[in-house]
Amino acid sequence: MKENQVHTIRKHSRNLAREWKLVANRADQQGLTVPEAHALIELSTHKTLSVQNIADMLLIDKSNASRALASLGKEQFVxxxxxxxxxxxxxxxITTSGRKRVQQVHIEADELVGGALELLSPQEQEVVAEGLKTYAKALRYNRLQKDFIIRPITKEDNSAVAAVIRKVSDEFGLRAKDGYAVGDPMVESMSEAYATTGTRYWVVVKDGKVVGGGGVAPLQGSNDGLCELQKMYFMPECRGTGLGRRMVLKALDFARQSGYKACYLETTPELREATSLYETLGFARQESALGNTGHGVCELRYLYRL
Structure with missing residues (x-):
């Protein structure tokens, strides 16, 4: 990530906050604060919520949620x-008065956004909507990953990585005798297998425990500057956090810097979340296998041009 890209996105985010009057902590023209408005919006779609529920939804602490709700209570909105x-x-x-107030918030916000979108073409509107969705998801993933560390594998990680590979393979019914990667000899000595030039393996660690990993290495049987994304396994606590996406992007960046032309991978339909991720990131389905991975049992093949 280039530093100027970070600064550019921060600048646009500040401008958005100012246009939305968020710097003044105002959510509408009648004086609702931002936490108050967001609390009302959430309550309008739920029968009841606890104070902690609302705090969690708004990503604020319970005391701030309590203050916002107390203020709404005085106005008889909740x-x-x-x-x-x-x-x-x-x-x-939420009360009937609260629902009416939410409607007013929506009307004002719809007018603001609708007026801005009228200045954009239909194609530009789609770009804005998809971009905001993607940016918000990335921010959420970054928050969910705060307790995880991704670092290069060490020899001391070997047994833990092997255990993760076996556990995840067993969970999805990927047996060594059927030809899946869990049966590869390197599983027991991953740090040594990825110690040569052009190879790299990273582990995901939470609270000092290895809970996932993934790597990249030259594609065996190919002389076309291809590498292979290998041994991507994640325990349940990693899933839904965007760690798989971060790992793949890290591997692709390493491959690019190492001079590879493209990155190949093989997988199976049982790993639906993984295949969805690969396709979202731009990996293209291949009709036939490339190189010699030793895993002919894997029905799905993908290639990413670097």
């Missing part, structure tokens, strides 16, 4: 009831 399971907790629901 009402509080005793939680049946925990008498110390309160359930929150």
């Amino acid at each position: 009402e509080f009831t005793e939680n049946k399971e925990d008498r110390r907790a309160k359930d929150v629901s």
